[in-house]
Amino acid sequence: MIRILFTIIAGVLLGGVVHLVSVLALPRIATQDAYSRLTPITKLNAVTQIPPADPGNTLMPYLDPALAVAVCRYDLSTGPIKLSVPVSQAYTSVSFYTRNELAYYAINDRSAGKKVIELDLMTEAQHNALPEDEDITAADRLIIDSPSTTGLIVLKALAPEPGLMAQAQTSLANSSCQVQVEQPTAKQAEVPLPAPPPAPRGRR
């Protein structure tokens, strides 16, 4: 009797462990996640338009057919990324996802409050390595910290009716997403870094 009970309890425990492990591991082992699906059709650190949602388009499920969508698949290992998205006539938004599709930030045209949504995306380490004076002059530019080195930036523009889809796509086509070209200044920043060690301490 006690042996049967023990077997049942062991079975339930094992089942519970398998359940938990598979649920928690799935985001890391899934091969058909959005990032993997977008990898073959998108360029790295550049804006790529996604074909409009349509019954024959099985790229991703549950796409909103009323929105033009473009994706910038990013890799911050070579430096921070500068993103610039002109605001379309209807509605424009920018959403950020980690490599494992965690939505960590999203902003729309109204909350950006400008004609062009301009953002700098960098890792926390790159943010900390920014020269201090640059941080002050950066008051009007939005810096986003990415929790992962790679990920996705999704740009959306509304087509209020199907006939305006081309217009929404054109608006997104004018956006840019690229590794910051100020590579020389980045190198300069790297060289004096060991010299003033109090700098990072002062900022934190």
Added chain:
Amino acid sequence: MTTTRGTELGTLTIGAWTARPRIGTTDIDPYSRATITRNGELPIGTGDGIAFTARADDKKKPLDGRCDVVVSGVTPAARFWTLTLYDNKGRLVANSLQRYGFTSEEIVRGADGGFEIHIASRARAGNWLPTGGIERYSLMFRLYDTPVGVATRTKRDAPMPQIATVGCP
């Protein structure tokens, strides 16, 4: 099973509609994360909007593409909304009009500002959303630039439209 169907964790249900407000934040629950990565979706970020799904009408009758279904009434505060019809795998349903949904900007409204969307396999007057006659479908109601989100609890904060099956052949 939980990863394909989802669970009741952290859900917001208003009438026939269900949303998971935390799905667009870093506080997302592990089950939703597993569902999203498994299905290859990208959730709407909270700063962008929120998505409500309905698979049944107000009387809990599953949405049937062969029946006449009417979506009507009021919508929560938002800059705009979209209503889209999907099959069970999240794909759009082919039809000759290439009409897969409506946006709040294009909808034909009555004199009082209210609207009615007729979801049916055959053409209907006004806002007709074709089903292609498929047996089961789901509706997704997305609000963009909206105060509805993690803090929303009740129907008073987010009055959602009604879904009624008005006739089946």
